[in-house]
Amino acid sequence: MSAPTDQISNLPKSSVLQSFLRNQLRNIAPVFTLLALVFFFSVASSSFFTMVNFMNILSQISITAIIAVGLTYVILTSEIDLSVAAVANAVGITVAYFTLQPDYVNIANLPMPGVIAIILTLLSALAFGLVTAFGVTWIGIPSFIMTLAIMQIANGVSALLVRGQIAYSYPSLITMLGSGSIFGIRWTIIVAILFLLIGHLILRYTRFGRYIYMTGGNREAAEYSGVNVKFIIGSVMVISAMCSGIAGMLAVAYFGSAQQNQFDSYLLDAIAAVVVGGTSLFGGRGGIGNTIIGLLVLGVLNNGLDHIQIDSFLKILIRGIILLTALIINVYAQKLKESE
Amino acid sequence: MMYQTIGGGGKPPLLQLTKVSKSFGGIVALKDVDFTLHSGEIHGLVGENGAGKSTTMKIIAGVYSDYEGEMRVDGKLVHFRSARDALAAGIGMVHQELSTIPDLTVAENVFLGHQPLTRFGTIDWAQINREAARLISSLGLDIDPKTTMGSLPVGLQQLVELSRVLFSGAKTVILDEPTSALSPPEVKRLFDVLRKIKAEGRGIVFISHFLDDVLEISDTVTIFRNGKKVATEPAASLTKDAVISHMIGRGSIGMHMGESAELISEDTRPIVLAADAIGDGKTLHNISLKLRAGEITGVYGFMGCGQVELARALFGKIRLKRGHLVLNGVQRDFKSTSAARKGGIAFVPENRRMMLFRTEPVYKNVSIAILGRIHRLFLKPGQERKIAATRAVDLQIRPPSPNMPLGSLSGGNQQKVALAKWLTHLPKVLILSEPTRGMDVGAKEDVIRIVKDLRDRGVAILVLSTEPETILTLANRVTVLRKGMVAKEFNSGTLFKADLLAAA
Numbered sequence: 001m002s003a004p005t006d007q008i009s010n011l012p013k014s015s016v017l018q019s020f021l022r023n024q025l026r027n028i029a030p031v032f033t034l035l036a037l038v039f040f041f042s043v044a045s046s047s048f049f050t051m052v053n054f055m056n057i058l059s060q061i062s063i064t065a066i067i068a069v070g071l072t073y074v075i076l077t078s079e080i081d082l083s084v085a086a087v088a089n090a091v092g093i094t095v096a097y098f099t100l101q102p103d104y105v106n107i108a109n110l111p112m113p114g115v116i117a118i119i120l121t122l123l124s125a126l127a128f129g130l131v132t133a134f135g136v137t138w139i140g141i142p143s144f145i146m147t148l149a150i151m152q153i154a155n156g157v158s159a160l161l162v163r164g165q166i167a168y169s170y171p172s173l174i175t176m177l178g179s180g181s182i183f184g185i186r187w188t189i190i191v192a193i194l195f196l197l198i199g200h201l202i203l204r205y206t207r208f209g210r211y212i213y214m215t216g217g218n219r220e221a222a223e224y225s226g227v228n229v230k231f232i233i234g235s236v237m238v239i240s241a242m243c244s245g246i247a248g249m250l251a252v253a254y255f256g257s258a259q260q261n262q263f264d265s266y267l268l269d270a271i272a273a274v275v276v277g278g279t280s281l282f283g284g285r286g287g288i289g290n291t292i293i294g295l296l297v298l299g300v301l302n303n304g305l306d307h308i309q310i311d312s313f314l315k316i317l318i319r320g321i322i323l324l325t326a327l328i329i330n331v332y333a334q335k336l337k338e339s340e
Numbered sequence: 341m342m343y344q345t346i347g348g349g350g351k352p353p354l355l356q357l358t359k360v361s362k363s364f365g366g367i368v369a370l371k372d373v374d375f376t377l378h379s380g381e382i383h384g385l386v387g388e389n390g391a392g393k394s395t396t397m398k399i400i401a402g403v404y405s406d407y408e409g410e411m412r413v414d415g416k417l418v419h420f421r422s423a424r425d426a427l428a429a430g431i432g433m434v435h436q437e438l439s440t441i442p443d444l445t446v447a448e449n450v451f452l453g454h455q456p457l458t459r460f461g462t463i464d465w466a467q468i469n470r471e472a473a474r475l476i477s478s479l480g481l482d483i484d485p486k487t488t489m490g491s492l493p494v495g496l497q498q499l500v501e502l503s504r505v506l507f508s509g510a511k512t513v514i515l516d517e518p519t520s521a522l523s524p525p526e527v528k529r530l531f532d533v534l535r536k537i538k539a540e541g542r543g544i545v546f547i548s549h550f551l552d553d554v555l556e557i558s559d560t561v562t563i564f565r566n567g568k569k570v571a572t573e574p575a576a577s578l579t580k581d582a583v584i585s586h587m588i589g590r591g592s593i594g595m596h597m598g599e600s601a602e603l604i605s606e607d608t609r610p611i612v613l614a615a616d617a618i619g620d621g622k623t624l625h626n627i628s629l630k631l632r633a634g635e636i637t638g639v640y641g642f643m644g645c646g647q648v649e650l651a652r653a654l655f656g657k658i659r660l661k662r663g664h665l666v667l668n669g670v671q672r673d674f675k676s677t678s679a680a681r682k683g684g685i686a687f688v689p690e691n692r693r694m695m696l697f698r699t700e701p702v703y704k705n706v707s708i709a710i711l712g713r714i715h716r717l718f719l720k721p722g723q724e725r726k727i728a729a730t731r732a733v734d735l736q737i738r739p740p741s742p743n744m745p746l747g748s749l750s751g752g753n754q755q756k757v758a759l760a761k762w763l764t765h766l767p768k769v770l771i772l773s774e775p776t777r778g779m780d781v782g783a784k785e786d787v788i789r790i791v792k793d794l795r796d797r798g799v800a801i802l803v804l805s806t807e808p809e810t811i812l813t814l815a816n817r818v819t820v821l822r823k824g825m826v827a828k829e830f831n832s833g834t835l836f837k838a839d840l841l842a843a844a
Contacts, residue, residue, distance in 0.1 A: 205718045207711045214708055217697045223657070224695050225708045225761060226681025284699070 026278035026285065026333040030293040030326075033276075037297060041304035048307045055185070061299035062188035063251045065291075067270040069199040070243030072291045073236040075274050076203070077216045078283025079136065079143040081240045085267035086154035087128045088248030089260070093158045095121040095174060095249045096167035096258040107165045114171030118249075125245025128154060129238035136237055137230040143237070158260050167258040170249075178253020188250055195243065200288035212236060216283025272319070273298050276326040282334050297322075352415030353378045354512050354543040355400065355431070360409035362395055369395045372409070373569045375562060377512060377543040382534060384554035384575065385547045387564030387587055388841075389643075389806060393547050396564070397514050400545075401433045402426030413512075432510030436517040436644065440501050442490030447472035449489050450504045475503050479533050495526030499533060506537065513537065514545040519553045520644040520823070531557050549642040549844065551580050565589055584838045600836045601812040609633055611666075612800035613685070613769045615654065618663035623649040623824045626663070631769055631800040636791065638815030639804040640840050646824035647804040648690065651773045654802070655687040656680035668768070681709060684768035688758050690777065690804075695758045696746055702757055703728035703742035709761045731760040736786055752783025759790060770794060771802045776810050788813055808837045820844050 021028070042049040067084050074081045098117035101109050112120065128150060135146040170178070177187045203209035215222045215232045223229045247266075252258040277294025279286025301322060305315045355377040362370040370392045377383050387393045398404045400411070402420030411418055413429050420426045423433075440449045448455075450472045458464045472485035481499060489497055498518065505513055515534075519527050534544055534557060548554050554561060558575040563586040571586050588599075609632040619625045623646045631637050641647055652658040654665065656674030665672050667683055674680040680687070686709070689695050697705055707714065707724040714723055728742035735756045737749070746757060755775070762770060775791065776784045791814060795801050803814050811818055818830040820843040828843040 207715055207719060210704070210708075210711060210719060214697060214700070214704070217700060218693075220694045221696055222708070223677050224655075224687060224689055226678050227708065228676055228678035230676070231678075284697075 022336045025336060026280065026330065027290065029329050029333075030276060030278050030290065030297060033322075034293055034297045034300065037300045037304060041300065041307060045304070045307035048304055053303065053307075055189075057296075057299040057303045058189045058192075059186045060303060061273075061295045062186065062192040063247050063254060064266055064269045064273060064298070065192035065295050066195045066247035066250070067244050067266055068273045068291050068295060069195045069288065070236075070240030071270045072199065072274050072279055072286070072288055073203070073212060074143070074240045075271075075279055075281065076212050076283055076286060077233055077236050078219070078281070079233060079236065080271075081132070081143065081147045081237065081244075082267065083128070083132065083147040083150040083154055084240060084244040084270055085263045085265070086151040086158070087125065087241050087244040088251060088266060089263045090128070090154040090157045090161075090248070091121055091125045091245035092248035092252035092263070093161045093167065093258045093260075094124045095170055096252060097161045099167075099169045099171055101167050101169050105165055105167055105169075107163055107167055108161050114173060117171050118173065121249060122242070122245065125242050125248075126238065128245070129241025132241060133234035133237040137234045143233075155261070162258065162260055164260065167252075168256065170253050170258075174249050175253045178250040179256065188254055191246075191250065195246075196288055196292060203287055208232075208235070213284055216280075216285075218284070268323075269298060272323050272326070275330055276323065278326075278330065278333070280334055281327075281330055285334075294326075351379065352412070354381075354414065356412040356415075357396070357400070358410050358412075360396070360399060360407055360411065362399060362404060362407040368567055370399075370407070370567045373564075373567075375569065375572075377545060379511075379541045379543055380538055381560060382538055382544045382546055382558050384558030384561040385545055385564070386549070386551060386554055386561065386583060388808075391564040391587070392567040392569075393564050394516075395567075397433070397516065397545065397547060400426065400431060400512075401514060402431070427508060427510065430509060430511035431514070432505035432508060432512070433514040434498065434501050434505055434516065434518065436520060438494070438497055438501050440489050440497050440504075443488060445486050445488055446476070446483055446492070446500050447485035449500055450475060450485070450507055452504065454508065472503075475507055476500070479503060479506075480536060481529075481533070493526070495522050495529065498522075499530065502533065506542075510542070512543045512545070514547070516547050517549065517642075517644065518546070519548060519550050520642065523823075527553060551583050551841075555580065555583070563587055580842060581838075584841050587841065588837055599812070600834055601815070603816060603818065603830055603832050603835050605632075605635055605816045605831050609635055612668060613654065614666040616663050616666060618653060618660050618665065620649060620653055620658050621661035624653060625824045627821075627824075627826055628663075629802075629819060629826075631802055633768075633800050634795055634798045635816040636795050636801040636803055636814050638811035638818040639802065639821055640808060640811045640818060641806065641821035641827075641844050643806050645821040645844070647806070647821060648773065649824075650821070651687060651689070651771050651802070651804055654680075654769075654771055655685055657687075685771065686762035686767035686769065687771045688755075688762070688773065688775065690774035692751070692754050692758055696754055698747035699745055701743045702732070702737070702746055702749070705746050705757050706731055706742070706760045706764075710764050713765055727764055728760070731763060734763070735760055735790055750783075752779045752786070755779060755783065755787060756790070759787070763794070766794070766797060766799055769800045769802070771804070773804045774806070774810075775803060777805070777807065808840045811840065812837060 047053060067088060071081055071084060095117060097108060098110055098112045098120055100111035101107060132146055132150050135141045136143045177191060180187050203212065211227050211232050214227060215229050219229055248263065251263060255262065273294040274291050275281060276297050277290035279290045301319065353376045357373060357375040360370060360373045373396060375396065385393050399407050402423045402425045405421050418429055447468045451468050456464045456467045469485045476483050476485065479499065483496060489500065518530060522530060538544060546554060546558055555575050555578060560572060561575050561578055561583065562572045563570050563583060565587060611630045612633050613631045615627055615629040617626050617628050627650060639647055639650065649658055653660060656677045656679050660673065672683060674683065703725045706728040714720055725742045729740065732740035732742065737753050737756045746754060775787055791801060803811065805811050812835065818835060819826055820828040820840060822844055
């Protein structure tokens with residue numbers, strides 16, 4: 001007589017498991033991808049699974065991570081920011097513009113004391129964000145197109161300031177944070193972890209964070225609940241520009257040079273990190289936790305492919321396929337959730 | 341011999357329905373309906389929402405194909421599978437929501453999907469413009485076929501759509517609420533066109549809530565009630581009162597809930613929110629309204645009368661072009677919904693989807709409007725859950741668990757959650773658009789009880805509805821809207837459903 005009762009008690013259990021899997025698909029899939037990649041590269045290469053290489057990976061993704069924090073906010077509201085890499089580039093060049101360059105660097109130069117240079121540079125990042133926010137919320141330009149225009153404008157600013165040259169000097173604070181380390185850990189990693197942590201706390205534990213999720217989940221409902229949707233959207237655009245700007249300042253020091261178009265790959269990397277991590281492209285689901293996993297997936301992939309001596313042109317293709325797979329899972333997870 | 345002849349000279353009628361019935365999942369929407377339309381006849385179709393008018397027309401237009409009974413066109417038995425079938429048989433429809441494309445020219449709209457081609461396979465623009473001009477002027481209209489549709493007033497756009505239907509060869513034209521968005525001169529122009537079409541021997545079905553319009557233009561009027569045809573009479577022999585009493589069946593079944601109500605209002609109650617001659621430059625014109633503490637003001641009107649816009653204008657979603665709002669004696673101009681919320685105004689829109697976050701748990705849905713009051717810097721989800729749980733008990737939300745995803749609740753319970761979000765800190769003004777639409781009886785009663793309780797606690801409430809029963813059950817005062825304007829106000833005495841229908 002125990003068999004039928006077992007069956008009855010099993011039924012809801014399996015449906016509970018099913019619904020858990022359904023809900024968590026977007027969170028589970030990236031973790032499995034990460035574990036699979038780590039396993040694969042550890043077996044395929046003896047130099048991959050080492051502490052040194054682990055720190056390498058963290059250092060390689062640290063700049064992307066800072067950009068991805070702001071981008072996570074933007075994507076959670078179901079908007080997009082395509083200007084992140086260009087803004088990072090322009091702001092990185094701006095900090096060099098305000099720093100005295102050696103004589104042989106023949107670029108526009110307006111040297112300022114370090115602190116003032118940094119403040120002015122941060123203001124330039126803020127300006128990019130405010131213009132984007134104004135265009136998207138006030139004028140009503142779709143963020144996709146607005147940030148495309150800002151991308152071009154930021155590239156233009158970079159071109160005008162650097163004029164095809166390369167700048168090498170930055171305020172000492174920037175040089176330290178971008179290229180220095182403490183207790184053997186690179187400062188960029190520490191800064192990235194701080195950004196991720198604060199980004200997570202704001203999203204999960206403050207009213208502003210809740211409004212971001214609600215605005216992304218159902219913008220109309222948020223508005224009819226008396227949420228100032230325009231302010232939320234504008235704010236995330238500004239936050240994204242500030243994150244990009246700070247990342248750009250550290251990146252010029254990280255690479256030791258400031259020049260045109262040097263950060264172009266950050267755009268795809270940052271978007272890929274957010275989306276591969278499982279934050280919904282339709283807004284309202286996901287978060288910094290997802291972005292961290294996404295960053296690690298990309299970091300392990302980029303780094304691992306170097307360890308197994310693969311054709312570097314194939315690398316680009318593989319990244320594209322991983323991104324496409326993530327997109328399919330992302331959209332599929334959304335449909336599962338909605339069909340519930 | 342089975343059919344009457346009205347100037348048809350012995351020809352079979354254009355359209356004939358015999359004992360047509362239709363049900364949706366066991367619920368009967370239409371029962372044994374007979375309907376005849378002759379060539380050269382304008383046939384008015386009236387009835388309350390849900391009486392069966394639209395269902396009948398959707399059967400005729402080929403939208404529903406699973407019905408019982410038979411339909412004949414020109415005497416031949418037909419059974420349409422799609423709107424395309426119906427159009428091929430000469431039955432065309434002009435919907436209340438126009439389906440014209442604003443960015444195309446008038447001529448392009450007329451020929452949409454049937455563009456004549458040159459021998460090179462390209463579109464023959466010369467012919468399109470020439471033919472469209474001919475067609476439009478044959479209706480007695482003067483519109484340049486090259487102007488873009490969007491630049492025309494809505495009355496002319498409707499006539500262009502009508503000429504598209506005629507061009508596609510329709511002998512029977514169904515017009516759904518054609519006058520709801522038209523000004524009196526536009527109505528007159530439409531009627532002139534309809535008389536021309538009728539003189540060509542076509543048949544017209546004229547569906548409308550505007551009884552004066554129906555009686556003016558129709559030759560024959562058919563009245564529906566509760567899915568049945570209750571009368572078909574020559575328009576000349578009918579009065580508006582007679583039509584209304586057919587529509588609501590007064591005297592036949594006796595009084596049941598919502599048939600009439602005693603309005604009890606007190607002019608001494610303080611005015612909380614007043615609209616002073618407001619207009620949005622499009623739909624709303626010169627509307628004045630006073631909402632008093634502890635009273636429910638009902639706004640009744642047909643679909644498209646401006647209720648939807650009025651609610652949004654009061655909640656800061658639609659900006660005012662004229663007039664102003666006065667909140668507690670202070671003139672206010674809400675620039676956003678967030679400003680209206682901070683001013684103490686709450687709004688529950690007619691569609692739950694607009695208001696709720698389906699994939700989020702109940703407690704986040706309840707707390708969204710009051711987060712600023714619960715928290716300083718950091719969220720307190722524990723307190724949010726406690727508040728949501730209290731509301732769930734108050735409003736009998738089932739199941740009363742604040743962690744359930746909202747989407748897993750029934751429609752009636754979702755509506756209660758939509759209300760719940762405004763009830764923790766009482767708003768000064770509560771605006772409810774169609775608060776009971778589409779709800780089962782139990783949930784409806786719960787909502788009515790909740791709303792009355794809020795009124796007794798001093799909230800100024802505005803209920804907007806196209807259902808007379810909802811208004812009669814709840815309101816202390818009633819304002820009737822018609823085409824974006826205040827048509828009539830009822831402040832005291834006995835208000836009958838018939839009064840509402842007659843005023844709207």
